[in-house]
Amino acid sequence: MRKRRMLVLTVAVGGVVAMTYAGIGVANAAGVRPAFQLPFPCGQTWNGDSDNSSAHRSWEIDFNRGSTADADYGDTVVASAAGTVLTSANQGSANGYGNLIVIDHGGGWRSYYAHLSKRSVSQGAHVAQGQKIGEVGNTSKPGNNISPHLHYEVRTTDTSYPSNIQRAYFNGTVFGYPNQTLRSNNSCSGGSTNPYTATEICGDGYQVIDQAALGTAGRVYLLYNASNGRNCVTTVKQTGIGSATGTTTAYLEVKGKARTTDSGAYGYYAGPVRAAAENTCVKWGGAVGSNSYDSPSEHCG
Structure with a gap:
């Protein structure tokens, strides 16, 4: 570290x-x-x-x-x-x-x-x-x-x-x-509704600009902050809430730069993964268990 x-x-x-x-x-x-x-x-x-x-x-x-x-x-x-x-x-x-x-x-x-x-x-x-x-x-x-x-x-x-x-x-x-x-084992007791939203996870100023379903297991979100030109990706679980089992992943790849990934046995979400990407194409995606999404190079403006 x-x-x-x-x-x-x-x-x-x-x-x-x-x-x-x-x-x-x-x-x-x-x-x-x-x-x-x-x-x-x-x-x-x-x-x-x-x-x-x-x-x-x-x-x-x-x-x-x-x-x-x-x-x-x-x-x-x-x-x-x-x-x-x-x-x-x-x-x-x-x-x-x-x-x-x-x-x-x-x-x-x-x-x-x-x-x-x-x-x-x-x-x-x-x-x-x-x-x-x-x-x-x-x-x-x-x-x-x-x-x-x-x-x-x-x-x-x-x-x-x-x-x-x-x-x-x-x-x-x-x-x-x-x-x-x-x-962390904090509040890993399960539940039917995820208490975290994509905008809450990524923080102030970020707005959802794209999203993709991961079957019924979760949803991966791409967000953008117009004030600083940064993108953010988070994968939010929709089943197994609070149970730190399986693997949940979120990634963001800015054109010309290495991919950044957050992955683990998370109870609620993976990410946030953030990077500067103003006027630059990105690839983004994520997974919950075997359900995954991988975007093309997009959102270039």
Whole structure:
């Protein structure tokens, strides 16, 4: 995985604790740890790193997937456990976290999701485990140039910062510090309706310009963002929702460039696969199991 450039957090980060928790009772001790899952949709694979930044306190994690610096920009971030949104704000100037979501899980446990490009929930909202709360980004304080990633923390309220930062557990197992690649089991319980849409997966500004059915198993979508000239492809499952079985694939090939593919045993969708393709022909497609679609070279204007 690629290296991350992170901001240097100062004691001002402690201000998040004081500012975020103002007027909220602090537990004397943390209760039973919630059943945390990876903060990404079912079946996705992400690499977590805790030692590749001078800014890191013990047990904080930066998450990425993909092979380029912005490969996961705009990818969906979900709640690692159910709870109430304590903070939903851009705190970049105060502490460098940029767009920050903090979820209170009860019993003195809270989870942090920083540098988001987009926040999808508001303060006071109750969120279910696996519910979308934002998108991966690189927001921070002015002048802080960082690559897109999700900065994730788990804290308790039984002591002060930074000793309240706890080891992260996913699916009942402690994260393999300092670096581990994990597959998400978040909300892999099945269901009849896919909760994700193509435009939600690809992000703000993207509009569907073409699509193809993959039998009854799913549908692959081609989207375009007129503001930045980028295409996006995602394959959305329509059967076996939430079950990370079989292989779901999405790919995008811009004329003259190598094909980019996302493929795995995903519970909900493959992708998003994005690339600049203004006034350039593309090939696109995807598959769910044995059902596949491969486009000709098209959408050249």
